[in-house]
Amino acid sequence: MGSETEQHSISEAGKQTYFYDRIRAPFHGIVEAGWITFGLLIAIRVFEAPDEWKAAISSAGFFGLLINGFTLALASKTGKKTTNLISFYQLLTGICLIASAFSATLAIFLVLFLFAHIIFAQQAPLMIQIYATNYSPKERGTKLSTVFIIVAIGGIIFSVGGGELLDRNLDLYQEVLIVMGVACLLNAYLVRKIPSKPLVKAETSSPFRNLSLMWKDRLFGMMLTAWMLLGFGNLMIMPLRVEYVANPIYGINLSNTEVAFLTFTLPSVLRILSTKIWGILFDRMHFIIWRMCVNACFIISVLIYFNTQSMLWLIVGAAFDGIGKGGGMLGWNLWVTKIAPPDKVSAYMSVHTGLTGLRGTLAPFIGYTLIMEASPQTTSFISTGLMIISIAIFAFLIRSSRFSEGGLKY
Secondary structure (H helix, E strand, C coil), X not given: CHHHHHHHCCCHHHHHHHHHHHHHHHHHHHHHHHHHHHHHHHHHHCCCCCHHHHHHHHHHHHHHHXXXXXXXXXXXXXXXXXXXXXXXXXXXXXXHHHHHCCCCCHHHHHXXXXXXXXXXXXXXXXHHHHHHHHCCCCCHHHHHHHHHHHHHHHHHHHHHHHHHHHHHCHHHHHXXXXXXXXXXXXXXXXXXXXXXXXXXXXXXXXXXXXXXXXXXXXXXXXXXXXXXXXXXXXXXXXXXXXXXXXXXXXXXXXXXXXXHXXXXXXXXXXXXXXXXXXXHHHHHCCHHHHHHHHHHHHHHHHHHHCCCCCHHHHHHHHHHHHHHHHHHHHHHHHHHXXXXXXXXXXXXXXXXXXXHHHHHHHHHHHHHHHHHHCCHHHHHHHHHHHHHHHHHHHHHCCCCHHHCCCCCCC
């Protein structure tokens, strides 16, 4: 009885992690809203950036993920606690964002904003190590889903306020960037309060050794293939959600507030409403079936959103995107804990984030090329085709013993 109670109780480290993670979550949401919505809006409507630079803004964070394996190797050599490393990344990001607010030219803005996003992305494999260490397997999904809800609420408030601010006066974009920078600085302070340990050097010191996990662990490699197809399908279309409704050539040309509502506010609301449900299901449901359900939401969203000019149907498409993101964000952050040994979680995650970075770096350029050469509709069909193939691969893996009650479950 005592051991069962102990198993279900949150450790002291877990309590502190959960407490400070919730406090810093709204500030994380502010920065997320900035990457997704305001970076592109500022580039399009303030600096009139050409398409290739708009694609660069959309892919900057993913390029950051692409180099996760190398920065993780460097970070492990410092011997610093993971939260101290995350704090350093947040501090650099905040300084760059505040500096970007005072950029006089597109070139200076791009250098600072892109560098900020790349640095911000370096925290991903570090945070998953903290969650894997400080939370038990049966509570990760539930606890992290609550944090993601708060992240989404912070992002919603910022996206609504920022959109209205830019509609009143586009020159106030500087204030939007400064708020993002200050949010990073506050995050840098708060994350240091979360208990953590230095990385295990033997498991994180070589990015090339980590990459070998793709063929040494067959299940991991197959899942990465399915994730790659899903990611390409989803990420190539993601920046086009703003382009499709903001660019007059597609016949919609919504206001800044309406663009922010469709591309961030509404999806975030549905993400909030669905995240807790996805989190509970993540802890209790067969992971592959869970993942296929999330994929289906993205497919429905893309097919509806890019094949209509009706505001009602755009809202429906954006809503399914939000529901999918409720599970997608959770799955992206935690799925390696389902198959990776505890001391190798960061190594597995660095491979996953690296491949996410590869597809995220390339996908926006492919998406913009397709939408210019073909049409939003054709691009949406290609996107959904890739995601359907990914579902088929996940279905092939459904009987793996690694996902059964008696399998490897960390």
